[in-house]
Amino acid sequence: MKKRIIFATGNPGKVREIKDIIADMGIEVLTMREAGVEADPDETGTSFEENALIKAGSVARLVREAEKDGRMDGEAQGVCNIVMSDDSGLVVDALGGAPGIYSARFQGRDTSYIIKMNYIMDQLKDVPWEGRTARFTAAVAAVLPDGTSYTVLGHMEGYIGYEISGSNGFGYDPFFYLPQYQKTSADISEEEKNAISHRGKALRAMVEKLKALEVL
Numbered sequence: 108m109k110k111r112i113i114f115a116t117g118n119p120g121k122v123r124e125i126k127d128i129i130a131d132m133g134i135e136v137l138t139m140r141e142a143g144v145e146a147d148p149d150e151t152g153t154s155f156e157e158n159a160l161i162k163a164g165s166v167a168r169l170v171r172e173a174e175k176d177g178r179m180d181g182e183a184q185g186v187c188n189i190v191m192s193d194d195s196g197l198v199v200d201a202l203g204g205a206p207g208i209y210s211a212r213f214q215g216r217d218t219s220y221i222i223k224m225n226y227i228m229d230q231l232k233d234v235p236w237e238g239r240t241a242r243f244t245a246a247v248a249a250v251l252p253d254g255t256s257y258t259v260l261g262h263m264e265g266y267i268g269y270e271i272s273g274s275n276g277f278g279y280d281p282f283f284y285l286p287q288y289q290k291t292s293a294d295i296s297e298e299e300k301n302a303i304s305h306r307g308k309a310l311r312a313m314v315e316k317l318k319a320l321e322v323l
């Protein structure tokens with residue numbers, strides 16, 4: 108049966124990343140918009156996995172409705188639509204795991220990341236280097252046509268730096284120091300980051316899991 112991944116995101120960068128990972132498998136990847144569905148559910152979960160499942164689940168329900176109404180190719184036409192989603196954030200050990208699942212909303216959704224990062228660096232001003240450990244965490248969820256769902260986690264370990272550096276990446280990258288590069292994750296290339304990133308690891312783990320289950 109023809110396999111298709113519908114990624115529950117409006118972010119084309121995330122779709123590009125999963126496309127790169129499954130490039131050799133001949134599987135089509137669509138954003139939810141390309142698939143003709145749109146959902147932006149409240150992230151009411153208490154973990155990255157729960158929030159990823161909430162997003163994937165609400166898009167999967169719309170996909171199933173669209174399949175039933177004949178607005179989208181579905182199992183009856185020999186197409187297996189797998190809905191995937193991710194949820195991610197920054198976990199700072201010295202802050203008890205904050206901002207965590209609230210990373211985008213931290214200090215206000217519209218507050219600039221310069222202000223968010225300066226706030227965190229200020230909170231950590233008396234914390235020595237060994238105590239400045241942090242990680243980016245990503246959960247990827249997949250919902251299959253029969254409603255079965257899976258989640259996996261990926262992490263990228265590092266330290267909260269003392270200053271902001273770099274213009275690649277997004278969000279909290281400019282103060283996230285990667286010891287193996289002696290640079291922040293905003294100072295390495297997109298390819299370098301994808302190879303070690305929390306999202307890259309979680310996406311590859313999900314692809315491996317679905318392959319092992321003979322879903323992909």
Ligand code: IMP
Pocket residue numbers: 193194195196197210211243276277278279280304
């Ligand atoms: P979401 O997974 O799209 O909900 O995003 C969660 C938030 O976590 C982002 O808005 C960023 O603030 C932060 N975040 C997640 N991954 C990264 C990353 O790779 N670099 C920098 N910030 C990130």
